[in-house]
Amino acid sequence: DQQVKQNSPSLSVQEGRISILNCDYTNSMFDYFLWYKKYPAEGPTFLISISSIKDKNEDGRFTVFLNKSAKHLSLHIVPSQPGDSAVYFCAAGHNQGGKLIFGQGTELSVKP
Amino acid sequence: DTEVTQTPKHLVMGMTNKKSLKCEQHMGHRAMYWYKQKAKKPPELMFVYSYEKLSINESVPSRFSPECPNSSLLNLHLHALQPEDSALYLCASSQDAGSPDTQYFGPGTRLTVL
Numbered sequence: 001d002q003q004v005k006q007n008s009p010s011l012s013v014q015e016g017r018i019s020i021l022n023c024d025y026t027n028s029m030f031d032y033f034l035w036y037k038k039y040p041a042e043g044p045t046f047l048i049s050i051s052s053i054k055d056k057n058e059d060g061r062f063t064v065f066l067n068k069s070a071k072h073l074s075l076h077i078v079p080s081q082p083g084d085s086a087v088y089f090c091a092a093g094h095n096q097g098g099k100l101i102f103g104q105g106t107e108l109s110v111k112p
Numbered sequence: 113d114t115e116v117t118q119t120p121k122h123l124v125m126g127m128t129n130k131k132s133l134k135c136e137q138h139m140g141h142r143a144m145y146w147y148k149q150k151a152k153k154p155p156e157l158m159f160v161y162s163y164e165k166l167s168i169n170e171s172v173p174s175r176f177s178p179e180c181p182n183s184s185l186l187n188l189h190l191h192a193l194q195p196e197d198s199a200l201y202l203c204a205s206s207q208d209a210g211s212p213d214t215q216y217f218g219p220g221t222r223l224t225v226l
Contacts, residue, residue, distance in 0.1 A: 032212030043116075043202050043217035044155065051212075089154055093212035099168065100215060102154035 003027045004092050006103035013110050019077040021106050023090035026071065030092040034100070035064060035075045038087045047088075048075070080110045115139075116218035118203050124224045127193060133221045135186040135203030141216075143209035144186040146178060147202040149220070155202055161186060162209035193225045 005024045013019045021035075031052040036044035050057040050064045050073070057064050063076045077084055087107045091100040116137045125131050135144065143162050147155035160168035161180040175197075177189040186203055200220045206213040 034214060036217075041200065041220070041222060043118075043204075043219045046214055046216060049214055099157060099160070100212075104154055105152075 002104075003030075004090060004101045004103040006088075006090060006106045008106050009104070010107045010109070013080045013108065015082055015110055015112050016079045019075075019080045019084065019108055019110065021075040021077075021088050021090075021108065023073045023075075023103050024071060025073075025092050025101075027092070027094070027101075028071070029094040030101075032093045033064070033066060033073050034091045034093075035062075036089045036091060037084075038089060038105070044089060077108075080108075082110050082112050084108060085110050116203055116205055116216050118201075118218035118221050120221060121219065122222045122224075124226065125190065125193065126226050127195075129193075130189070130191045132190065133188040133201055133203075133223075135188075135218055136184055137205040137216070137218075138184055139205060139216070140183075141205035141207055142183060143206045143213070144180065145204040145206075145215060146176075146186070146188050147204065147217075149200045149202055155217075159188075160209055167209055190223075193223075195225050198223055198225045 034049040035047045038044045048059050048062045066073045087105045089105045090103045093100045119134045146158040149155045158172045159178045164180045175192050179187040202220045203218045204215040206215045
């Protein structure tokens, strides 16, 4: 049972344009969501998070939107840069312990 | 400073060897985690330590044995591994395991079992 899903395994975007990465979840108990960026053979790097009491959180070029009724979150990267090329994982957690449930990842490629 | 360090970076071991992976954080975090990640897959939780006590074991085989000597250190002892255990082993830490919190990951140890 995949509680966190990233349905697009890959995304290709032109440099300077917007990248939109999507994530859906099924467990309504989730109340904290995170996005991580991962380069090959490295650990995931934390990018941005949002709690369920908000619907938007912004940090520089990165904005996360949360739609609780649709159980959907998205990460917007504007403007996209070639250095953003990596695998992006969304993750979700709730108050019952420290478990994070990760999506399958979306590989973003930003072309110069 | 959000740094989690892991040693070694790479490890090759035979199926009869005993080895250990080490993880350290100096952020004052009270929760530490071990994950396993295979290529093109998300990280899979193995163990959670909260205040130096094992709080979650995700039904991991006993050939993996975690240890938390103090609040800054986390070890993973390996014995009699199988080739299918080859993966990237990630350590992470967070302020607290009792509520949702940002987990910060180390760079990982790339393990190859021959």
